[in-house]
Amino acid sequence: MSEKTILVIDDSSTIRKLVDTHLSPAGYHVVLAANAEEGLEIAKEILPDLILLDHQLPGTTGYEVCRQLVDTPELCQVPVVVSSTLRKKAYAEYVEMDNVVDMLPKPYTEELLRTTVGNALDTAAMIVTSQAAGTAVPEVIHQTGEAALSGSLACFGIRELLDFLNNGQKTGTLEVEADRVRLRFHLGRGRIQAVYATGLSSEQIEAIAGQLPASLATLAPVLKMTIGGRSCAEVDGFVQLLDQKVLDPRLMSKLLRFQAAMLVRLAFSKKLDAFRFETTPSTNTLHQNLPLEISLLALLVEGELIAGNVQETATEDRRYARVAIRGQNLDRSGLGARHLKLLQSLAEPRSVDELVAALGWQREEVTQVLQAFVQADLVQPQSASSGTPFVVFEPDAARARTLRASLDKADSTHRGKVVRDRLALQLVFKRNPPRHLVFAADVPEVCQLMHQMAERHPEAFARITRIAMIEDPRQMSDDLWQQRLGFVPDIVLPQPCTATDLLEAVQTTKPPQQAPAQQPPAQQVSVQQAPAQQAPAALVGGKA
Incomplete structure (x- = not known):
């Protein structure tokens, strides 16, 4: 702050010391005078920015000092704050003094002293001028008006x-x-x-x-x-x-x-x-x-790491998925790459245990960072029992668009998405493999990809329910499926597939890893199951 000069005219050594002790560390230049004569001489010499004046002085009063200040051309505009133990009785004497801008009742606290002096310095020139001209002053200074x-x-x-x-x-x-x-x-x-x-x-x-x-x-x-x-x-x-x-x-x-x-x-x-x-x-x-x-996100994460309550997110029956924010570029300034990795891992719903295994972190850190992301509305908790994830691989644009629209309108707790290209499918499996894979079995390129996936990742591929979509399921047999895919699908749906058929198949069918060991995939529950001698794979939505 710019240094302001405060002249203190007070016969009390205690008051002079008190003012000096509190105002000097605050950046003010404090000059002390023990009587009126000395104070007036110093005032002419230094031309202070403010005078803190005692009302009762040896042989005179603060009122007489104010009159002499007004009568001195170089001092008539110097603002004065009068201090007294008499309070109201003293205040009445200074009503007509244009240079008196405020009163400071004794005894006073350090905070009151500093506030009074600071406010007097900010408003002094305006008050002295308005009092001399007989005009009113505004209620608020430096007013900013309406907020942006x-x-x-x-x-x-x-x-x-x-x-x-x-x-x-x-x-x-x-x-x-x-x-x-x-x-x-x-x-x-x-x-x-x-x-x-x-x-x-x-x-x-x-x-x-x-x-x-x-x-x-x-x-x-x-x-x-x-x-x-x-x-x-x-x-x-x-x-x-x-x-x-x-x-x-x-x-x-x-x-x-x-x-x-x-x-x-x-x-x-x-x-x-x-x-x-x-x-x-x-x-x-x-x-x-x-x-x-x-960024706000980085501060939220840091706050949770310092004082987060782990119990708030340590729920077993819960998964977390990232929420897409439309039309904005979310600021992540200050968020470490380590914690950003967790956010990127939530393209598909994952549980705390899955994140701990994937990231190799302590469970406490995972739950605290998740809590911060939930607070920021970037991650949404979901009940693990509310539905099972599935992905539909349909390269045909028209059929994919129709199926996606019908799934969006469907009233279902099952979570799924429709992808059209190989890269998107591989990305889904890399981030969080679904429990059900639905694919267009009447497209040669899709069948070739399914065959490759079954050969390269037999254990992972066998843990999901494989649902094939084809125009005429009755023409297929186990041998034909083996030739085309390298495996027999668990469920067969007719093309074009509807959201009702797909969701019913997902709802009534458990993934292979959850089914009883003695139950072969071909006999899993379906809406309409074809006789074994006609079509070994379960047939949903078609006629045997």
Whole structure:
């Protein structure tokens, strides 16, 4: 902050020392005078920015000093704050004094002293001028007017709002209200630079500080100052120490990142009410010098890794699938490649156990990162018993489009997709093999691919239910199927296949690995099962 000169005229040595002790560390240049005569002489010499004047002085009063200041051309515009233990009785005397801008009742706290002085310096020139001219002053100074964006968070989440600002590369401050707490996200070109909060109780601040990692534990007192986002002298002092290389900026960056992660986690644990986004630049020097340049997703993951509750996601009968976000490029700045790998592994639903086996992580880390993705609405939990996954391989564009449309309209808990090319099919099997494979057996290229898959991966291929689609299933026999595919399909559906036939086959048929060992695939339950002597494979939706 720019150094302002404060002249203190007070006969109490205790008051002079108190003011000097509290204002000097705040960046003010404090000059002390023990009586009126000395104070007026010093005022002419230094031309202070503000005079803090005692009402009762030896041999005179503050009122007489104010009159002399007004009568001195070079001092008539210097603002004065009068301080007294008499309070209302003293205030009445200064009603007609244009240079008196505020009153400071004794005794006062350090916070009241600093607030009164700061406000007087910000408003002094306007108040002195308006009082001299007899005009009214505005109720609010530096008023920003209407917010660039504001509203309620009743119908959408904070992640959607921050995504919108990120995609627009907006710079400004997003303030979110939650009960009595107000959270402020400072954005630079759409990315989070800092997160602060006001209205936190002392217990909440202590709880956050108590979760500091061992490497940052000694900075707990600093966190209690920075968490509110105030540009106080202590914080400005930290910035100077960083500039002078006395403090390690990496350590402070870690502290600010921890602070942001914990406040973001707090935001997602509360019912959010309203928001307001303003494009006015921030004056906080700390995050201007140490911007985080991070995404909401990275902060959510970090918050869960620090303080996540594993029990929230450690449910056995649950699978997780990635949710597609339309029309946006999700910002993942600050999210490590390790945790991004988990997100990429969820193109198909997977359980926690499957992810632990695939990634080789500890179960605790998997569940914590999953919880962060669920909070961000990027991953959706599903009941493992709600349906079985299937994939339909149909290269014909018209038939694939018709089947996909009918599946979208169908009321079913079973999860499936229709793919048209070999690469898409291989990608599905690589990420998360389905329990049922449905394929167009009347297409030679498809039959050739099925034959290759059965030969190259016999164990994996045998663990899924193989459902063939063909125009006339009655013409096929076991020998013909063996020649065409290298195996006999478990279920045969007529082409063109309908969603009803397909879903009924999936619903009533268990994958081979779940079926009793003594039950051959050809005798699995189907809607209409052909007699064994006519078609060994189960026939669904056709006539024997």
